[in-house]
Amino acid sequence: MTLSAPGSVQAPLIDGLEAVSRPVVEDLLYLEAELLDAWNLDGWLQLYTEDARYVIPATDTPEGDPDRDLVLVDDDRMRMTSRVERLNSRRAHREYPHSNTRHLVTNVRPGTPGAGVLPVTAGFAVFRFRNGRGTYYVGRYDYRLAVVDGRLLIRHKRVELDLTALRPAYDVAIIL
Amino acid sequence: VTLLDDQRTDAGFFPRMVDEDTERHRFRVHRSAMTSPPVYAAELEQVFGHSWLYVGHESEIPHPGDYVRRPVGGRPVFLVRGAKSGEVHVFHNTCTHRGALVCRTDRGNAKTFQCFYHAWTFDTDGRLVGVPDRDGYGDGLDFSSLGLVAPPRVENYRGFIFLSYDPDIADLPTYLAGAKEYLDLVIDGASGSVEIIRGTHEYGMEANWKLLVENSIDGYHAVPVHTTYFQYLAALGTDISAGVTGFGRDLGNGHAVVEGDAPWGRPIASWEPSFGEAASQVIEQIRADLVARHGEQQARRMANTSRNLLIYPNLIINDIMAVTVRTFMPTAADRTEITAWELAPRDELPLLRERRLDNFLTFLGPGGFATPDDIEAMESCQAGFTSGGVEWNDISRGMARLPQVNDEAQMRAFWRRWSEQVEPAPARSGGSR
Numbered sequence: 001m002t003l004s005a006p007g008s009v010q011a012p013l014i015d016g017l018e019a020v021s022r023p024v025v026e027d028l029l030y031l032e033a034e035l036l037d038a039w040n041l042d043g044w045l046q047l048y049t050e051d052a053r054y055v056i057p058a059t060d061t062p063e064g065d066p067d068r069d070l071v072l073v074d075d076d077r078m079r080m081t082s083r084v085e086r087l088n089s090r091r092a093h094r095e096y097p098h099s100n101t102r103h104l105v106t107n108v109r110p111g112t113p114g115a116g117v118l119p120v121t122a123g124f125a126v127f128r129f130r131n132g133r134g135t136y137y138v139g140r141y142d143y144r145l146a147v148v149d150g151r152l153l154i155r156h157k158r159v160e161l162d163l164t165a166l167r168p169a170y171d172v173a174i175i176l
Numbered sequence: 177v178t179l180l181d182d183q184r185t186d187a188g189f190f191p192r193m194v195d196e197d198t199e200r201h202r203f204r205v206h207r208s209a210m211t212s213p214p215v216y217a218a219e220l221e222q223v224f225g226h227s228w229l230y231v232g233h234e235s236e237i238p239h240p241g242d243y244v245r246r247p248v249g250g251r252p253v254f255l256v257r258g259a260k261s262g263e264v265h266v267f268h269n270t271c272t273h274r275g276a277l278v279c280r281t282d283r284g285n286a287k288t289f290q291c292f293y294h295a296w297t298f299d300t301d302g303r304l305v306g307v308p309d310r311d312g313y314g315d316g317l318d319f320s321s322l323g324l325v326a327p328p329r330v331e332n333y334r335g336f337i338f339l340s341y342d343p344d345i346a347d348l349p350t351y352l353a354g355a356k357e358y359l360d361l362v363i364d365g366a367s368g369s370v371e372i373i374r375g376t377h378e379y380g381m382e383a384n385w386k387l388l389v390e391n392s393i394d395g396y397h398a399v400p401v402h403t404t405y406f407q408y409l410a411a412l413g414t415d416i417s418a419g420v421t422g423f424g425r426d427l428g429n430g431h432a433v434v435e436g437d438a439p440w441g442r443p444i445a446s447w448e449p450s451f452g453e454a455a456s457q458v459i460e461q462i463r464a465d466l467v468a469r470h471g472e473q474q475a476r477r478m479a480n481t482s483r484n485l486l487i488y489p490n491l492i493i494n495d496i497m498a499v500t501v502r503t504f505m506p507t508a509a510d511r512t513e514i515t516a517w518e519l520a521p522r523d524e525l526p527l528l529r530e531r532r533l534d535n536f537l538t539f540l541g542p543g544g545f546a547t548p549d550d551i552e553a554m555e556s557c558q559a560g561f562t563s564g565g566v567e568w569n570d571i572s573r574g575m576a577r578l579p580q581v582n583d584e585a586q587m588r589a590f591w592r593r594w595s596e597q598v599e600p601a602p603a604r605s606g607g608s609r
Contacts, residue, residue, distance in 0.1 A: 056543055058375035060282060067530050070375030070518045072543035074533065082411065086404040086545055093401065094548035166542055167380035167513055173548035 009035065009043035011151040017113040020152060025110050025120055025145065028152055033103035036175055041084040044175070049148055049155045052077050056159040056176060059166050072172055073159075083175070094173040099130040101174055105141070117144040117155055124159075126176050128169070135169040137176055138162045194595035195568070196588070201575040203588050204568040207561045210384035215598065216509040222597045223489050224249040228331070228338040228351050230491040230503050231255055231266055235335060235371035235522065236283075241300050244283045245269060246515070248339060250505055253327065254279040255337060258301040259287055264332060266339050267324040271296055272304065278324065289324075298324050334363055335370065354427030358485045362495045364470065365478030366521040367462075372501070373533070377516040379542040383554035385490065385506040388514065389590055391550050392492040392502065393484045395420055395434050395581040396573065401553055405545045408538060409440060413449040416440075422481065422581035424574065430488030430593025432586035438482040440497045440539075443520075443532040446480050451531045458528060486586065488593055493519070498536035510558050516541065 012027050014020055028047065035044040048054075056073040057064035066074035075083060086092045104125045111119035120143040128135050144156035159176045163169060193206040193215070209215055229249045236244050237257045245254035252269040256279075271278050271291040278289040278298060288305065290297040297306030302324035307313070328343035336359065338348055349356060363370055381388070391397065398420055399406070409416050422436015441448025447459045466475035482496040492502040502516040518536050520529065539546045571591065574583025 059378055061375045064375050066533065067526070068374070068533075070373045070377070070533065070536070070541075072377065072537075072541060074537055079538070082408045082545070086408070089404060091403045092549065094552040165378035167378055170380055170382075171542035171548040171551055173543075 009040070009046050011047050011153050013150055014147060014152050015150075017116070017118045017145070017147055020110065020113070020118055020145070022108060022110055024152060025118070026105075026108050028145070028154070029105045029108060029120075029122060029141075029143070032154070033105050036103050037101050039087075039098050041087055041175070045080060045084055047154050048077065048080065048157075049146055049153045050077055052080065052153075052155055052157075054080055054157050054159075054175075056161065056172060059161050059163050062160040072166070087173075087175070092173065094171065097130075099128045099174055101129075102127045103176075117146050119144055124176070126174070128174055137169055137172070139176075191599070193599055194591050196592070198575070201572055203571045203575060203584070203591075205571055205591055206568055207566070209594075209598075210386060210558065210569075211509055211561050213509050216506055218598055219506070220250060223594065224341075224505075226340075226342040226345065226597065227489050228329075228340045228345065228348055228487075229489075230487070230501075231330075231337045231339050233335055233370075233372045233501070233517075233519070234264055234332065234337060237264065239285065241285045241287055242283075243279060243286060243300070245279045245281070247505065249341060250507070251341075252277060253339070256286075256300050259299070261301050263301070264337060265300075265302060265326060266330045266337065267302055267326055270325075272322045272324065302326070333359065351429060352487065353429045353431060354425070355429075355431035355433070355485060355487050358427070358433055358483060359487075359493065361478060361483070362485070362493055362499060362519070365466065365495070366499070366519070367465075369522040370499075370519050371522040373518040373520055373529075375518070377541045378514070379516075379551075380511070380513050381551045381554055382511055383551075383558040384509055385504055385512040386590075386594070387554040387557055388504050388512060389486060389490070389492075390571075390587050391554055392494065393424075393432060393434050393486050393586045393590075394584075395422070395424070395436070395484075396584070397550075397553065398582075401549050402539075402546045404549075405539055406439075408545055414440060420482075420581055424579040424581060424583050424586040426585060426589035428589075430590050431486055432589040433483055433485045434581045434586050435481055435483040436581040438480060438496065440482075441535065442479065442482070442496075443498060443524075443528055443535060450534075455527055455531055458525060462528075486590060488590060494540075497539050498532050500536065500540050 012024050032047050054075040055066050055071060057071045061069055064071050087095055090096050105122050107123040109121050122141040124141050126137040139161040142158040143154060145152055146155040193209040196203045231248050232244055232255045237255060240257055240262055241259040243254050243256035253266055254269050256265050269277050269279050273294055273296045276291050276293040278291045288297050288299050295308045299305045304319050304322045327339040327341055329340040329345060331338055331348035333348050406416050416439040420436050424434045426432055441451055447456050463479055466478055485493045490503050494500045499519040500516050501519050504512050504514040506512050520532055537544055541547050571584045571587050574580060574585050579585030
């Protein structure tokens with residue numbers, strides 16, 4: 001599979017959420033990490049359902065509710081698409097040229113499927129290097145996965161940062 | 177040239193950093209103002225030691241005993257509502273005994289603050305109420321004088337709490353000068369009662385803090401830097417063809433504003449397609465209320481115009497696609513810590529609150545579609561300064577016309593006041609300050 005070609009990106013095929021084992025979940029999360037690090041953002045979008053949501057709460061309110069509280073990122077599918085278009089353009093100045101990133105995903109723990117979704121938690125570290133400067137983001141991923149047309153996709157991704165303030169990392173122009 | 181100027185030149189920066197020549201329509205700022213460590217050191221004392229600085233909003237501590245802690249002007253303080261008195265206090269965050277921080281969590285509710293070092297205990301009105309093994313002290317020691325210490329001046333303007341480390345500074349309303357009217361406009365436009373939404377943007381940049389002052393009130397950069405945001409608006413169906421039009425104003429005492437017609441929707445009370453049909457009626461009602469209360473002209477200003485307000489030296493209230501309250505503080509000449517909150521009408525309908533949060537995030541904040549690019553621009557300037565060869569920044573735009581929203585009159589207002597505080601004027605040389 002070529003990571004740079006969006007058309008070739010395929011989420012894992014599965015029979016149903018009950019049949020999903022940890023290695024299958026890991027395959028999906030590792031694929032997502034690889035796509036982000038390869039800056040194949042169109043491919044990244046293909047791992048998400050049409051009703052997806054991508055949320056990063058503020059560093060002082062990791063429990064924050066994006067419908068009531070100020071968060072850092074609260075994207076629905078439409079805004080995820082705009083974010084990708086923005087980052088793919090040469091006019092997202094903070095990310096042109098792009099950072100080198102490395103998304104490391106670990107401690108992957110699938111929960112019990114219910115209401116059509118499989119909850120998964122994982123630990124992550126994302127390293128970002130640009131212009132000779134390095135920063136990092138560390139925290140916990142909270143996923144809800146769903147099966148659409150026989151493929152395991154991401155319906156919800158919530159990124160709770162362990163950083164007590166975003167200051168050392170400056171901003172979150174990249175996708176975590 | 178005064179002795180002070182001579183010393184400064186020796187310390188490595190230009191004696192006059194702000195240079196205005198009205199005849200030649202030229203206003204320029206020497207780049208050492210952004211790069212020099214001695215200038216940064218002078219600012220800590222002469223700017224941040226002698227201005228009114230934003231501490232927080234009283235909605236952050238609604239209940240008796242509620243507190244938040246944060247640095248203000250680079251010094252750790254905390255804001256607390258007295259459990260018994262209900263009064264809002266600001267205290268230096270240091271034990272009167274040997275100095276440890278007495279408030280060690282970012283927010284919460286407390287009956288007392290106990291220093292963990294020797295367990296001296298203070299109540300929420302600052303009184304020293306507990307000293308272990310008090311017998312060890314002589315009768316002559318006055319414990320009542322060892323309560324927590326407030327900064328020399330603390331004032332509350334319609335819920336916005338400020339402090340000053342200068343005991344002799346003018347009262348807050350006088351200091352606010354023309355900015356007061358704009359603060360009123362933001363508050364009254366939000367139905368007269370506002371609150372800070374939970375959740376804080378705490379980010380940073382490797383650039384001088386004054387670049388963020390300029391950037392926050394700069395209409396000129398909006399189109400070239402924020403193309404991706406305007407494209408996003410257009411994709412949502414918002415008509416942005418009119419662009420950002422309006423004017424810039426010097427509000428006195430270093431405060432300034434740019435105000436203009438907003439191409440984006442505003443939850444108070446200008447609907448755009450992305451808000452959805454359900455929000456349309458509610459927004460119409462809010463608008464009708466604003467007209468009833470403030471008249472058509474003022475209501476239109478509240479609902480349909482945006483304003484980026486600078487309250488000197490480091491408070492920005494941008495009432496644009498949502499309202500952000502942003503303060504920032506240098507930790508070095510080339511490093512700034514930024515803290516931003518979202519301000520909204522108190523008890524806003526959930527439907528509108530969601531639209532407001534949404535509107536805020538698309539443009540604002542370190543994960544938005546615009547703020548990261550602003551940070552990139554400011555860091556790029558800071559990096560460019562180190563190249564040398566060019567000594568001055570040019571801030572002359574709009575000197576020969578009625579200042580427009582994309583001119584630089586509002587920045588000149590800031591720089592003139594900054595110059596008064598940081599570099600002694602020739603006429604005043606030798607005078608104490």
